Amino acid sequence: MNKQILGYKCKKCGHVQYPYHSRCKKCGHTEWRGFDIVFDTAPLPQDGKLLTFTHLYALPPDFEAVTVSFGIVELSDGHRITGQLKIEAPKIGMKVQGKVELVRQEGYTKHWGLVFYSAA
Amino acid sequence: MRDVYVVGIGITSFTRLDYPLAEIAAYPALQAMQDAGLDKVDHVYVANMGGGRVSNQTALGSAVVDHLCLWPVGAETIENGPASGASAIKTGAMAIASGMMDTVLVTGAERMNEVNSLEATDFVATLAHPMAERIYGVTLPALAGMFTRLYMERYGVTSRHLAMVAIKNHANACLNQFAHVQNKISMDGILDGKDASHNNPVIADPLRFFDICPVSDGGAAVILASAEVAKKLGKPLVKLAGFGQATDTHAVHEREDPTALTAVRLAADKAFKMAKLKPADVDVAELHDAFTILEIAESEEVGFFEKGKGHLALERGETALNGKLPINTSGGLKARGHAVGATGIAQAHEIVLQLRGDAKKRQVKDAKVGFTCNFGGFGNNVVCLAMVRE
Amino acid sequence: MSVDVESILRTVDHELPPFPPKVIMLATGEPMVIRQASRDEIPDILPHVEALIHHDRDFYDVVAARVYSELLGHFKHRYQDQYLLVAQCDGHLAAVVNGRAVDAKTGMSLHTLGLRRGLRAGAHAFAAKMEYHFDQLGHQEVLIVAESPIGFRRWMIEYKLEKRFEIPHELGGCPSWSLTRALFDRARGSLVVGSRPVGKELLAKAMAAILPPTDPPKMAPDFLAATRARYDSTGTAIIARTQK
Numbered sequence: 001m002n003k004q005i006l007g008y009k010c011k012k013c014g015h016v017q018y019p020y021h022s023r024c025k026k027c028g029h030t031e032w033r034g035f036d037i038v039f040d041t042a043p044l045p046q047d048g049k050l051l052t053f054t055h056l057y058a059l060p061p062d063f064e065a066v067t068v069s070f071g072i073v074e075l076s077d078g079h080r081i082t083g084q085l086k087i088e089a090p091k092i093g094m095k096v097q098g099k100v101e102l103v104r105q106e107g108y109t110k111h112w113g114l115v116f117y118s119a120a
Numbered sequence: 121m122r123d124v125y126v127v128g129i130g131i132t133s134f135t136r137l138d139y140p141l142a143e144i145a146a147y148p149a150l151q152a153m154q155d156a157g158l159d160k161v162d163h164v165y166v167a168n169m170g171g172g173r174v175s176n177q178t179a180l181g182s183a184v185v186d187h188l189c190l191w192p193v194g195a196e197t198i199e200n201g202p203a204s205g206a207s208a209i210k211t212g213a214m215a216i217a218s219g220m221m222d223t224v225l226v227t228g229a230e231r232m233n234e235v236n237s238l239e240a241t242d243f244v245a246t247l248a249h250p251m252a253e254r255i256y257g258v259t260l261p262a263l264a265g266m267f268t269r270l271y272m273e274r275y276g277v278t279s280r281h282l283a284m285v286a287i288k289n290h291a292n293a294c295l296n297q298f299a300h301v302q303n304k305i306s307m308d309g310i311l312d313g314k315d316a317s318h319n320n321p322v323i324a325d326p327l328r329f330f331d332i333c334p335v336s337d338g339g340a341a342v343i344l345a346s347a348e349v350a351k352k353l354g355k356p357l358v359k360l361a362g363f364g365q366a367t368d369t370h371a372v373h374e375r376e377d378p379t380a381l382t383a384v385r386l387a388a389d390k391a392f393k394m395a396k397l398k399p400a401d402v403d404v405a406e407l408h409d410a411f412t413i414l415e416i417a418e419s420e421e422v423g424f425f426e427k428g429k430g431h432l433a434l435e436r437g438e439t440a441l442n443g444k445l446p447i448n449t450s451g452g453l454k455a456r457g458h459a460v461g462a463t464g465i466a467q468a469h470e471i472v473l474q475l476r477g478d479a480k481k482r483q484v485k486d487a488k489v490g491f492t493c494n495f496g497g498f499g500n501n502v503v504c505l506a507m508v509r510e
Numbered sequence: 511m512s513v514d515v516e517s518i519l520r521t522v523d524h525e526l527p528p529f530p531p532k533v534i535m536l537a538t539g540e541p542m543v544i545r546q547a548s549r550d551e552i553p554d555i556l557p558h559v560e561a562l563i564h565h566d567r568d569f570y571d572v573v574a575a576r577v578y579s580e581l582l583g584h585f586k587h588r589y590q591d592q593y594l595l596v597a598q599c600d601g602h603l604a605a606v607v608n609g610r611a612v613d614a615k616t617g618m619s620l621h622t623l624g625l626r627r628g629l630r631a632g633a634h635a636f637a638a639k640m641e642y643h644f645d646q647l648g649h650q651e652v653l654i655v656a657e658s659p660i661g662f663r664r665w666m667i668e669y670k671l672e673k674r675f676e677i678p679h680e681l682g683g684c685p686s687w688s689l690t691r692a693l694f695d696r697a698r699g700s701l702v703v704g705s706r707p708v709g710k711e712l713l714a715k716a717m718a719a720i721l722p723p724t725d726p727p728k729m730a731p732d733f734l735a736a737t738r739a740r741y742d743s744t745g746t747a748i749i750a751r752t753q754k
Contacts, residue, residue: 018374019252019370019371019374020251051373052266052269052270052273052378053266054262054265054266054268054324054326054327055324055325056257056258056261056262056265056323056324057321057322057323057324057325058237058238058241058259058261058323058324060238060242060245060257061238062242063257068257070256070257070258070262070265070266071266072266072373072378080373080374081252082252082258082371082372082373083256084256084257092269092270092273103256104255111255111256112255113255113256
């Protein structure tokens with residue numbers, strides 16, 4: 001299955017937010033369906049430009065790698081997202097392409113998230 | 121609304137302490153009670169972050185009251201991440217301002233001794249956004265690393281400026297017997313010299329080892345009182361003239377400008393407004409330098425310097441112990457140490473010492489107005505305090 | 511004719527090549543000299559090691575007690591093929607490292623004892639002893655164990671050591687880790703620093719005498735004694751200790 005990161009679209013004003021908040025960040029609306037709060041969901045684009053990044057050498061104990069790179073990416077629709085980078089020498093402003101991959105495994109729990117590659 | 125005064129202070133060494141968490145909170149509390157000349161208080165607030173998860177001690181407020189034999193006064197634990205300390209002071213101040221209480225003990229403690237530094241960092245990372253940040257392995261140093269890179273790119277801050285903060289705060293800590301790290305460091309040793317890269321390895325590029333605060337155990341306490349009580353006790357009058365708090369988005373990437381620490385600016389504005397003061401009135405400040413970059417960025421956001429100019433003031437030596445506006449005279453989190461729940465109270469402890477004129481070798485001359493900024497999350501929950509010597 | 515018992519008890523030491531001294535600048539800006547110490551200098555070092563035997567923090571007690579016994583054993587010819595390097599700042603002892611040549615191919619790393627904390631003095635001294643194993647003794651691998659979490663992070667993780675768990679290490683029989691020549695060569699650029707030769711004056715100062723450490727590890731001031739029951743065996747402090 002092609003995994004995606006979802007944006008949450010307000011039923012009233014149409015604003016798309018990521019990450020999830022329990023009500024619309026822009027207009028404050030909550031759409032109730034019985035006891036459920038509902039948003040329309042739409043996958044976020046996965047391409048964008050790199051805003052900033054770091055190479056972390058002191059990783060949480062469940063990581064085996066010596067270093068992992070992280071970055072904040074401005075996606076092509078203007079949303080921003082934090083993800084891992086698999087880019088040799090990242091540069092601020094470079095074009096990147098993301099892919100949803102396994103980013104962390106804590107015990108039996110698997111976390112999936114965006115990993116960005118150079119789009120050049 | 122009634123005025124609030126700080127009438128007693130106490131602190132432990134910030135280091136590794138082999139004592140139960142409740143004792144680390146009780147010890148400075150006793151010192152503070154002795155300092156104030158009180159043997160009871162009306163209420164107790166205890167600031168702590170990791171008690172439940174790291175130290176196997178929940179309901180710390182009750183445990184501390186028990187240690188201090190203060191039954192049956194009310195007590196709560198206040199948890200607001202790394203800003204727990206100032207949050208607890210703010211809560212205590214509101215209790216006094218409201219007229220509900222006349223004396224409040226606010227004590228904070230943290231004990232990370234049980235876990236190694238990687239586990240401690242992982243624990244602190246639980247305050248990051250669970251789905252948008254933490255699942256990737258993002259820790260506080262990683263968020264700070266990304267913040268620093270953008271700051272450097274935009275404002276011309278360099279590794280040299282960061283090292284200057286560390287060198288200054290290490291030197292200040294050498295004058296503080298309670299500080300965690302009492303080593304004088306030099307530019308040659310951590311940046312310029314041939315062996316500097318090994319002495320000062322990269323942790324979260326561009327942040328290096330000496331840009332990041334240690335994980336400390338420690339406790340600190342203050343006693344707050346109404347004007348009536350404070351005047352009776354006869355201690356030098358230090359008024360908690362203003363406090364302010366503000367929050368921001370949980371995920372750092374969601375902020376309009378990721379280099380803006382909006383919550384710091386808003387919390388400081390509120391504190392200054394309440395105290396009827398301006399940033400220029402401040403004589404001495406303790407800012408939350410968990411990472412060296414934060415001292416620079418916060419010094420701008422709270423209004424001491426223009427945005428993007430904080431590093432220039434640092435270059436000119438204005439924030440040094442003998443400068444115009446000494447920052448982190450205690451050594452800051454960088455060198456006094458960061459005992460998470462106690463940090464905000466340790467900052468207030470230092471300001472009260474300075475305003476009383478009791479800071480000995482690191483005394484700032486004629487300090488009348490002091491300011492603290494306690495930074496929770498990565499800037500998503502910030503509490504600022506303004507204090508005035510009367 | 512009487513039997514010379516001492517000659518039976520004594521180790522049969524091989525001649526080990528000298529370690530070329532080097533100098534490293536610490537974070538404080540001071541130069542730290544790392545050099546080989548001779549057997550005759552051991553009595554000058556022992557008192558500073560002994561002081562740490564009761565330092566119950568970060569396994570300083572275990573490491574100091576063992577270093578003490580190894581150095582004493584070496585001094586009295588009861589520890590075969592041991593070498594000893596010392597790190598000094600202006601003559602003052604900053605770190606002690608020792609190890610042993612097992613055979614022509616294998617080295618056994620013994621201990622790293624930092625006498626100044628927070629400045630990576632121990633890490634520099636450890637790197638120097640690995641240099642000695644590979645560059646002077648010509649070993650192909652060095653067997654290592656860590657006795658403290660700090661050591662584990664430094665050696666096992668930073669150097670990315672390989673497991674040799676089938677070999678019990680001489681220190682307590684724990685499973686060994688191995689630093690191979692290939693791993694060490696990879697780490698040279700980042701973990702092995704310092705320069706040679708050491709300036710004449712600097713070296714002369716270091717050789718002249720081993721002075722006491724300026725800032726040895728010490729327990730935090732016992733400010734909490736007032737509120738806790740440290741000496742009460744049923745006391746909470748003991749519970750906190752055993753939970754660690």
